[in-house]
Amino acid sequence: MLDYLDVIADIPSSAWALAERTRELLERRVISRIDELYESGEFPRDVIPELGSIGLLGAPLAQFGQASPLAWGLAMRELERVDSGLRSFASVQTCLAMEAIARFGSLAQQDEWLPRLARGEVIGCFALTEPGHGSDPAGMETRATRGANGTWRLNGHKRWATNGTIASVAIIWAQTAPESGSKGVRGFLVPANAPGFTARPLERKLSLRISASSELFLDNVELPESAMLPKATGLGAPLSCLNEARYSILWGAIGSAEACYTAAFEHVTKREQFGRPLAGFQMVQNDLVEMVDQISRSQLLAARLAQLKEEGRLRYQQLSLGKRHNVRAAQDVARRARALLGAEGILLDRIVMRHLCNLETLATYEGTEQIHTLVVGQDLTGLSAFR
Numbered sequence: 001m002l003d004y005l006d007v008i009a010d011i012p013s014s015a016w017a018l019a020e021r022t023r024e025l026l027e028r029r030v031i032s033r034i035d036e037l038y039e040s041g042e043f044p045r046d047v048i049p050e051l052g053s054i055g056l057l058g059a060p061l062a063q064f065g066q067a068s069p070l071a072w073g074l075a076m077r078e079l080e081r082v083d084s085g086l087r088s089f090a091s092v093q094t095c096l097a098m099e100a101i102a103r104f105g106s107l108a109q110q111d112e113w114l115p116r117l118a119r120g121e122v123i124g125c126f127a128l129t130e131p132g133h134g135s136d137p138a139g140m141e142t143r144a145t146r147g148a149n150g151t152w153r154l155n156g157h158k159r160w161a162t163n164g165t166i167a168s169v170a171i172i173w174a175q176t177a178p179e180s181g182s183k184g185v186r187g188f189l190v191p192a193n194a195p196g197f198t199a200r201p202l203e204r205k206l207s208l209r210i211s212a213s214s215e216l217f218l219d220n221v222e223l224p225e226s227a228m229l230p231k232a233t234g235l236g237a238p239l240s241c242l243n244e245a246r247y248s249i250l251w252g253a254i255g256s257a258e259a260c261y262t263a264a265f266e267h268v269t270k271r272e273q274f275g276r277p278l279a280g281f282q283m284v285q286n287d288l289v290e291m292v293d294q295i296s297r298s299q300l301l302a303a304r305l306a307q308l309k310e311e312g313r314l315r316y317q318q319l320s321l322g323k324r325h326n327v328r329a330a331q332d333v334a335r336r337a338r339a340l341l342g343a344e345g346i347l348l349d350r351i352v353m354r355h356l357c358n359l360e361t362l363a364t365y366e367g368t369e370q371i372h373t374l375v376v377g378q379d380l381t382g383l384s385a386f387r
């Protein structure tokens with residue numbers, strides 16, 4: 001009953017191959033140890049090359065098979081059904097690091113990085129957020145100034161970059177000054193071994209525990225001219241990559257919600273209180289229906305956005321509506337599932353609390369719920385609530 005309106009069942013078989021390979025890999029290599037990984041706060045790095053070999057990393061890019069929006073979305077749903085940290089890894093690697101290089105990089109930059117990123121031989125991260133600038137990236141303080149012989153010198157502090165400590169290359173977004181011969185926000189490819197570059201883990205997280213969430217320090221990092229992404233001019237460039245990641249999130253959240261519903265349904269149909277299964281009580285049925293309602297709306301919304309994306313008609317404001325809705329819906333489903341499981345619901349091996357904690361991050365990163373509300377508000381009214 002997870003697909004109450006047959007939205008998923010009606011997706012053509014041609015869109016399923018990537019999701020099926022992803023599910024098979026997760027069943028074989030990850031599911032049995034996800035609780036331990038979550039507890040120890042460790043990303044299963046050993047599966048990264050396998051994610052590459054099944055063709056997942058970079059899948060939507062023209063160079064690597066051009067998976068359709070539906071095929072990519074279904075794969076994100078599989079990853080997040082297991083854990084949001086897995087989907088975060090894949091969407092940062094693909095939608096942020098690889099997309100930035102594919103869209104805005106020179107041919108030399110693409111040749112140097114994309115094939116290895118697609119194979120999972122190297123890892124990429126994307127750093128826009130700073131300690132003082134999360135929702136307001138336009139205010140970023142990281143600076144790129146001209147050094148000697150046309151080089152660039154980067155100084156700044158980035159925070160909340162997924163994959164930062166395990167990445168070989170970081171896409172760093174920095175403000176340039178007109179006297180540098182450039183203007184506005186530009187992107188730079190910074191190898192992790194560049195002198196002056198340091199990545200540190202953000203520790204003691206209670207959410208997205210398997211993600212390598214990181215802060216990055218740039219202390220006079222000197223880079224050649226060729227490190228700049230030549231076609232990325234202005235804040236619209238990183239924001240356009242974030243659109244791809246937001247699309248992944250709105251599909252991923254469905255996987256998380258479905259996992260929570262399944263765990264809750266199994267519990268309420270087996271557990272008896274007052275001489276009958278919990279599922280026979282009216283208030284429990286109400287919860288189940290609310291959960292199926294939320295999941296069905298999320299599936300419909302995701303399928304429609306996939307269609308618009310396929311047709312090249314998807315606007316970023318529509319993505320904001322989708323990310324906002326599907327994360328909020330998944331949070332509601334996870335909370336209800338946790339309550340239906342009673343005290344058992346807080347145990348790690350019952351999965352719902354882990355999903356619930358992860359979803360707290362989904363509601364915040366890559367545009368908070370409030371920012372997405374205001375993006376849609378601006379689209380409706382023509383009035384910006386930001387400035």
Ligand code: TGC
Nearest residue numbers: 128129134135138160161162235236239240316366367386
């Ligand atoms: P505003 O003047 O509205 O826009 C600046 C320029 O950007 C364009 N634009 C977009 N373009 C493509 N896609 C989008 N989603 C876009 N949103 C805006 C806009 O059209 C404009 O272009 P132009 O040509 O007119 O200059 O900018 P604003 O400063 O008023 O703010 C707009 C706002 C608040 C919507 C935007 O700043 C925003 O989306 N803020 C949220 C940022 C966010 O999501 N941050 C979290 C990033 S996640 C992270 O850093 C970690 S990396 C991921 C990970 O590792 O997990």
